[in-house]
Each structure stands twice: as C-alpha cells, then as structure tokens.
Amino acid sequence: xxxxxxxxxxxxxxxxxxxxxxxxxxxxxxxxxxxxxxxxxxxxxxxxxxxxxxxxxxxxxxxxxxxxxxxxxxxxxxxxxxxxxxxxxxxxxxxxxxxxxxxxxxxxxxxxxxxxxxxxxxxxxxxxxxxxxxxxxxxxxxxxxxxxxxxxxxxxxxxxxxxxxxxxxxxxxxxxxxxxxxxxxxxxxxxxxxxxxxxxxxxxxxxxxxxxxxxxxxxxxxxxxxxxxxxxxxxxxxxxxxxxxxxxxxxxxxxxxxxxxxxxxxxxxxxxxxxxxxxxxxxxxxxxxxxxxxxxxxxxxxxxxxxxxxxxxxxxxxxxxxxxxxxxxxxxxxxxxxxxxxxxxxxxxxxxxxxxxxxxxxxxxxxxxxxxxxxxxxxxxxxxxxxxxxxxxxxxxxxxxxxxxxxxxxxxxxxxxxxx
Ligand code: HEM
Numbered sequence: 001x002x003x004x005x006x007x008x009x010x011x012x013x014x015x016x017x018x019x020x021x022x023x024x025x026x027x028x029x030x031x032x033x034x035x036x037x038x039x040x041x042x043x044x045x046x047x048x049x050x051x052x053x054x055x056x057x058x059x060x061x062x063x064x065x066x067x068x069x070x071x072x073x074x075x076x077x078x079x080x081x082x083x084x085x086x087x088x089x090x091x092x093x094x095x096x097x098x099x100x101x102x103x104x105x106x107x108x109x110x111x112x113x114x115x116x117x118x119x120x121x122x123x124x125x126x127x128x129x130x131x132x133x134x135x136x137x138x139x140x141x142x143x144x145x146x147x148x149x150x151x152x153x154x155x156x157x158x159x160x161x162x163x164x165x166x167x168x169x170x171x172x173x174x175x176x177x178x179x180x181x182x183x184x185x186x187x188x189x190x191x192x193x194x195x196x197x198x199x200x201x202x203x204x205x206x207x208x209x210x211x212x213x214x215x216x217x218x219x220x221x222x223x224x225x226x227x228x229x230x231x232x233x234x235x236x237x238x239x240x241x242x243x244x245x246x247x248x249x250x251x252x253x254x255x256x257x258x259x260x261x262x263x264x265x266x267x268x269x270x271x272x273x274x275x276x277x278x279x280x281x282x283x284x285x286x287x288x289x290x291x292x293x294x295x296x297x298x299x300x301x302x303x304x305x306x307x308x309x310x311x312x313x314x315x316x317x318x319x320x321x322x323x324x325x326x327x328x329x330x331x332x333x334x335x336x337x338x339x340x341x342x343x344x345x346x347x348x349x350x351x352x353x354x355x356x357x358x359x360x361x362x363x364x365x366x367x368x369x370x371x372x373x374x375x376x377x378x379x380x381x382x383x384x385x386x387x388x389x390x391x392x393x394x395x396x397x398x399x400x401x402x403x404x405x406x407x408x409x410x411x412x413x414x415x416x417x418x419x420x
Contacts, residue, residue, distance in 0.1 A: 011037055014038055014041060015041065019049070022038060022041070022042065023051050024038050024039065024051070024332065024405075025051070025055065025056050025089055025330075025405050026054075026055075027403045027404050028403065030401065030403070031402065032401070033401055035334070036334075036338065039063055039335035039338060042335065043063045043335060043339060047062070047064040047067060048061070048062055048318055048319035048320070048321040049061045050321070056091075056328075058328065059309075059327075059330050060328065060330060061330050061332055061335075062318070062319075062329060062330065062331045062332065062336075063332050063335040063339075064319070064335070064336060064339050064341070064342075065336040065337075065342035065343070065360065066342065067318055067319050068331040068360055068364075069336075069364050071318065071329060071331050072360075072364040072365045073364055073365040075109065075366050076313070077312060077314055078310035078312060078313070078329055079108050079310060079312075079313050080105065080106050080107060080112070081106065081108050081311070082103075082106040082107070085309065085328060087106050087308050087367075088308075089307060089328070089406065090406075102115070102246070102247055103250045104116050109366065112366065112367070113366065115251060116366075116370065118239045118251075119234070119240065119251050120239070120370070121237050121239055122230045122237075122240070123255075123374055127228060127230075127233060128373060128374055130228040131228065131229075132381070135166050135378065135381055136381050136385065138165045138169055139166075139381050139382055142157075142165065143390075146158070147417070148418075148419045149416060149417065149418075149419075151396050151397075151414055151416050152414070152415065152416075153413065153415075154271055154414070155410060155413050156412075158267065159265070159267040159268045159410075159413075162267060163182075163260055163264040163378075164178050164179060164182045164260075165178060166263070167185075170229060170230050170255075170259075170374075171229055171230050171252075171256075172227065172231065172232070173217070180213070181256060181260070184206065184207070184210040185256050185257050186260075187210075188207065188253055188256075188257050211249055214231075214249055214252060215245060215249075218231060222235045222236075222241075230255065234248060234252075255371070259371050259374065261304065261407045261409060262304040262371075262375065263304075263375050263379070265410055266298055266299055266304055266375065266379055268399075269298060269302030269408075270294075270302070270383070271395065271413060272410065272413060273302070273349045275393075275394065277348075280349060280350065280351045284351055284387070285387075285391065285392075288387045290351050290352050291380055291384060291387070292380070293351060293356045294351035294352075295356075295376050295379045295383065296359065297349065298379060299359065299361045299362075299376070299379070300337050300343075300356070300360075300361055301337075301349045303359075303361050303408055304361065304408055304409075305333065305406060306332060307330050307331055307332050308331050308333070308363055308367070309328060309329065309330045309331070310329045310331070311329070312324065312326060312327045331363075333360040334408065336360040337359050337361060342358075343359070362375075389420060390417050390419060390420055391419065392417075392418040393415050393418075394416045394417070394418060395413060395414070395415055396414045396416050400413075
C-alpha cells in the first residue's frame with residue numbers, strides 16, 4: 001500500500017470525528033503519516049483548537065502559519081521554561097535536572113540570551129567555512145563505499161552515518177568512537193516507551209558516562225592550542241571559556257541533539273520526497289544549481305521537529321480563543337508549513353520555489369534554530385556529492401516512520417543506487 005493510499009483510507013474517518021475530540025498528540029498518527037489530514041481539518045475549521053483529554057493532558061493546538069509566528073515571537077507571554085514543562089508537548093523529564101544540566105532552548109530571558117550569545121561564535125559562518133572541507137571529505141568517503149545496484153537501508157548506511165560523522169567532525173570527537181554521539185543523542189531524547197533505554201535510571205547512567213567523556217575532551221582541548229572544532233572554540237573563546245562545566249555540557253548536548261535527528265531525517269526525507277515527485281527529481285538532475293533552493297524546501301517539507309510547546313504566563317487571546325495562564329500551547333510547525341494561505345501550493349514539494357526559506361521548521365523569535373546554517377550546509381554538501389555520483393537514489397519499498405509526536409523521523413528507507 002502506498003503512503004498516499006494510507007492517507008486516503010483515513011480521510012473519511014477524520015472528517016467524521018467531532019472536532020472537540022480531535023487529539024493530534026497521538027504518536028501513531030505521525031508514524032502512519034496520516035497526521036496531515038487532521039491538521040488540514042483543524043486549519044480549516046478550528047485553527048486554534050483545545051484538546052481537553054489526551055495522554056499528555058489538555059493542550060492548545062496552533063495550526064496556522066501566522067498564529068504560530070505570533071506565539072513564537074511573543075516569549076514574554078509564552079514561556080519555554082523547563083520547570084513549567086519545557087518545549088515539548090510532553091512535559092520534560094527530570095534526568096537533565098538530576099545532572100543539573102541546563103539547556104537554553106528550555107529557558108526564558110535573561111539566562112537564555114546570555115547562554116545563546118556565548119555559544120554563537122561556535123556556529124558562526126566563519127567557523128562553518130573552516131569546517132566545510134572536512135565535512136565534504138568525509139561525506140565523500142561514505143558515499144564512495146555504498147553498493148551500486150543493491151538494495152540497502154539509506155537511513156542506517158547514509159543518514160545516520162553522515163550525521164554522526166559530521167557531528168564527530170564538528171567536535172573533533174575520537175573517530176572510532178563516533179557512534180557514541182548517535183547513542184547519546186538518542187538517549188537524551190528517549191523515554192522508556194521508545195525502547196531506546198530500559199528505564200530512566202539506565203538513561204541517567206548513560207548520560208553521566210557522556211558527561212565524563214566530554215569532561216575529558218574539554219580538559220584536553222583547554223590545554224592545547226586553539227583549533228576550529230566546536231569544543232576547542234568553546235573552551236578558548238572569551239565568550240564561552242568561563243562557563244561552568246555543567247553549563248558547557250548542557251549546551252554541548254543541545255548542539256548534539258539539536259543537530260542529530262533533525263539533519264538525519266532531512267537527509268532521508270529529501271530522498272523520499274524526490275522519489276514521490278519524479279518531475280522534481282528530473283529538474284534536479286537537469287540543473288544541480290537548484291540544490292540551493294531544494295535544501296530549504298526539503299527542510300520545510302520534512303519539518304523534522306513537528307512542534308515546539310510553550311506555557312502561557314498570562315491570559316491571552318489568539319484566533320478568537322481565550323488561552324488561560326498556565327495553559328499548554330503547542331505550535332505545530334508541520335501544520336503551519338502546509339498553510340496555503342501563506343505558502344503557495346504548500347502541499348506540493350517544489351524544488352525551485354521563489355521564497356523557499358519562508359517556512360517554520362527552524363522556528364522564529366528568540367529561540368530560532370542556531371544551527372540552521374549548519375543544517376543547510378550539511379544538506380547542500382551531501383546533495384552536491386550525491387548528484388556527482390548517482391543518477392538516482394531509488395526508493396524500493398515503503399519507508400518506516402518513528403512513533404513520535406515530536407521528531408518527524410524516518411527509521412527505515414530501502415533504496416537502490418543508480419550510478420551516473
Ligand atoms: C533550536 C529545528 C538543526 C541547534 C531549534 C528549534 C527548532 C529547530 C524548531 C526551536 C525554535 C523555536 O523554539 O522557535 C532544527 C531543524 C534542524 C536543526 C529543523 C535541521 C534541519 C540544528 C543543528 C544545530 C541546532 C545542526 C547545531 C548543531 C539548535 C540550538 C537551538 C535550536 C542550539 C536552541 C536555540 C535557542 O533556544 O535559542 N532548532 N534544528 N539545530 N537548534 Fe535547531
């Protein structure tokens with residue numbers, strides 16, 4: 001059964017659900033990729049929607065582009081604070097608390113602003129320029145080792161490997177041990193229900209191991225000449241070198257987690273989107289300069305993080321609905337990115353859009369993704385190198401998707417390569 005048929009199969013069912021009973025937090029809807037039907041209905045009928053009962057408790061859904069922007073840019077009313085619940089629809093778990101780690105993505109000003117400023121030099125364009133040749137060299141290695149004409153899983157062999165490799169390059173992490181980074185990223189975001197860790201206790205232990213490992217790297221870099229990897233940059237830069245270690249670690253983990261699943265799923269999502277839209281694949285093969293506009297289009301299309309959540313600090317009206325102080329407010333970026341009142345033909349994947357960066361995947365306002373240039377850089381390099389080698393990355397079977405309402409993930413993608 002194709003993905004399209006699966007969506008059509010549930011369209012009638014979605015239309016028949018009383019609007020008050022719609023609950024878009026159910027991870028199965030994302031795993032089956034039928035969530036778009038629910039968002040289409042909410043945008044049309046009740047763009048600011050209240051769900052009274054769900055496994056994550058009551059919450060508001062904001063589903064239109066402009067309303068999402070209004071919430072995301074109003075941090076004085078809509079808080080990201082971890083202690084109020086944080087940034088995901090499911091309240092933050094306390095493992096980071098147990099390690100006393102702090103992540104500025106789940107903080108409000110002034111602390112957020114100070115920490116963000118301290119990290120900024122590490123992802124500045126000048127540093128990315130320095131890293132680009134190494135990222136490219138390693139991307140080439142991976143692509144050159146792939147089998148031609150044989151079926152294999154793109155996610156494991158390419159998306160995970162490339163993202164892990166890029167992270168290892170960015171941190172100058174011991175090369176042979178680089179899969180530790182993938183593991184720690186998965187563990188940081190994992191709940192026991194996902195099967196990634198057995199219990200919160202097991203997760204805590206792994207994160208302590210991660211902390212100790214990075215402590216070793218940090219101490220080593222402080223005592224060496226400054227280099228252009230992110231750890232060395234942070235250890236030596238006047239803006240970051242005096243951070244207490246746990247603050248440094250929390251921010252490092254944020255960079256690892258922030259850059260891992262998101263980029264990984266954009267790499268897989270791009271291959272899938274091109275296969276589902278053969279005319280677009282043809283356009284790309286005819287004119288590889290379109291990679292520049294295709295990269296942001298892939299990021300819009302995939303929307304690797306489906307939402308960010310806020311907590312209302314005061315009563316506030318939005319879209320004619322009265323939000324109360326303390327309410328959980330969820331900005332569904334995935335829905336806003338399909339809002340055709342703002343994005344022309346939003347439900348189509350078009351690699352030569354006029355204004356491809358006008359999307360919500362990186363958020364807006366004071367928390368707008370700091371790694372957006374780095375994410376685009378990686379995708380650009382990968383697609384340039386894929387294009388040089390392969391006439392087509394053909395998807396040969398159904399993709400498998402992650403059971404998650406936050407990370408829009410592709411866990412398996414069988415493909416076959418056609419040499420150029
Ligand atoms: C924040 C998405 C890649 C680091 C965010 C936010 C989103 C996001 C939605 C929150 C925005 C908001 O609340 O308004 C993405 C996507 C990526 C990506 C879709 C890839 C396609 C990266 C990379 C890094 C990174 C590669 C760095 C290695 C961060 C950091 C923040 C952040 C540090 C917190 C910013 C703050 O709170 O001020 N990202 N991200 N991200 N991202 Fe990314």
